[in-house]
Amino acid sequence: MSVIPAVSREWHLVRRPQGWPVAEDFALREAPVTAPAPGRILVRNLHMSVDPYMRGRMNDTKSYIPPFQLDRPMDGGAVGEVVASAAEGFAVGDHVLHGLGWREYADVDAAHATKVDASVAPLSSYLGVLGMPGLTAYAGLFETASFKEGDAVFVSGAAGAVGSLVGQFAKIKGASRVIGSAGSDEKVTLLTEKYGFDAAFNYKNGPVAEQLKEAAPEGIDVYFDNVGGDHLEAAIGALKVHGRATLCGAIAQYNDTEPAPGPRNLVAVIGKRLRLQGILVGDHYGIQDRFVSDVAGWLRSGELVHDETVVEGVENATDAFLGMLRGENTGKMIVSFTR
Secondary structure (H helix, E strand, C coil): CCCCCCEEEEEEECCCCCCCCCHHHEEEEEEECCCCCCCEEEEEEEEEECCCHHHHHCCCCCCCCCCCCECCECCECEEEEEEEECCCCCCCCCEEEECECCECEEEEEHHHCEECCCCCCCHHHHHCCCCHHHHHHHHHHHHHCCCCCCCEEEECCCCECCHHHHHHHHHHCCCCEEEEEECCHHHHHHHHHCCCCCEEEEHHHCCHHHHHHHHCCCCEEEEEECCCHHHHHHHHHHEEEEEEEEECCCCCCCCCCCCCCCCCCCCHHHHHCCEEEECCHHHHHHHHHHHHHHHHHHHHHCCCCCCEEEEECHHHHHHHHHHHHCCCCCEEEEEECCC
């Protein structure tokens, strides 16, 4: 057993945001740390994830995942080192993936922890390309959108943790054309020069529908939606007959205080016989082994590249979260805890 500290710092939600979250909605507090009870492990977190879905959990509304409780530690994906174990199969020094981020030390039910191997990939990769975002991209493209070789694919939020992988997966599997949107000219260059997209545009430079038509004059077969709003409306207009859209996120609307209007051209779904389907990654853990095998192989071969934006220190976790909502990250936003 390693030395167990007396206290751990952890982030609490102290009030529910109205519109965009602000620093005053959160508090970094100390909590006592104790030895784990039978069946549990104590983990020193090394990296934690901040993700768009967490914004929805800050609202007190019924959804597919319970909201964060006020004045309680928030949670989310994290990877760390076991420092004390009272559970069979877990030893001090093991690295594990679990769901109790937003804190320095986590008392984890061993049944909800998964061992990960730092010799296979950097530990932070299990929060990104080999983790939930990676599986979301993989399942959303191949399962939900029923991608097939020769499809033309449009990805919004294409420089983010999920979008950057969707475009590359599509190229690897034979897409005829991959188009991405992003929020800066620098990210547009990244999409075409590093991630291999055939075309990309900065949605701030003009109407999305016009830029998409220029990038995909013959239309698209698949749309992977991370943004919602005007991007979804533009994609409905560009989708061919029997086109498919995976609705993964709507980050453009997460901080709205009033309901956003729906796409004005929704009636086109009927005539084009489009399929618009939402995705929750939890429905797709049955393909986890296939996902890991494929993605690990593409990483080894160099066909797939990925980026992380790393913010150091638990004290900066909310800054990282807010920066992610503003689109300041390239690839996966990670918070790494200094030792």
